[in-house]
Amino acid sequence: MVFHDDELAGRDGDGSGVTDVDGVVWETDTETVTSAAVLGTEETVPRLNEMLAAIPTDVGVNVELKNPGNGSLRFGEKLSEGDLEAQKSIWSPFVDRVLAALDATDHEVLLSSFYEAAVAVAAERSTYPVAPILWDSVEDGISIAERYDTAAVHPPAEMVQRTPFFDDSRFSGTDIVEAARSDGRAVNVWTVETWYQAERLIEAGVDGLIADYSTLLSA
Structure with a gap:
């Protein structure tokens, strides 16, 4: 499924629903998730292959690996070898399904995640470039980046x-x-919300901006 949040409805205490369905994404059956109406429109939650088919192949895609349907994941952490292997076993089947969908397209792809184990599995099982999403430690993020090149x-x-x-x-x-x-x-x-933020970040030397809207810097 292509969906940002854990919950199908509101987020962070917001009463307005992202979809017209309540529940945790991975605890809800597939038919219910894929028929959930988004933001009061007739659009519904897509599967990854459907989303990729809708995106022109000359547009690069950053696929964030969010959650394989497990509540015991280690978010934003640099893991010990033992913990890493245990977490990789949770992520592997999910990442394999994502890779199968990506292999069926011609898009330029970057795989990213807040979870080191997800980055590790993606790096080990594919040739797609990967990126750790940093949370509260620059040093841990750099270390993870170095570990998986x-x-x-x-x-x-x-x-x-x-x-x-x-x-x-x-x-x-x-x-x-x-x-x-x-x-x-x-x-x-991430996550760039205004043109002012975008311009200051560009001046600071960043290469890319992750934003909710592609028109952020449009004139």
Whole structure:
């Protein structure tokens, strides 16, 4: 399924529903999920192969590996070898299904995730470039990127130095843009909400912007 949140309805206490169905995505049967109406429209939640078919093949696709249907995942962590192997066993069947859908298309693909085990399985089982999505540690993110020789890193906007919204109380150490550039990795930043944020991040040297709307920088 192609869906951002865990819950099919509201998020973060918001009473307005993303779809007209309640429930956790992976606890809800497939027919119910795929027939759920999105934001009061006639559009429904698509499967990955349906989404890929709707996107022109000359448009690159960043596929974020969200959740394989398990509540014991290790979010945003750099894992020990033992924990990594256990988590990989959870992710492997799900990632294999995603890879099968991607292999049936001609899109340029980047696979990303907040979960190290998902990045690990994707890197081991495919030739698609991968990227860790960073959460609360620049150093852990860089370490994961180095472990799997990733093509990119995806930090939050407040992790990027030389911007007005850089949070030096949390990320005052390593400069993520400089560290990634020195290793030949792209820096794609999430989630960019305004043109002002976008322009400041571009000035700071990032390579890509992850936003809810493709028209963010349109004149």
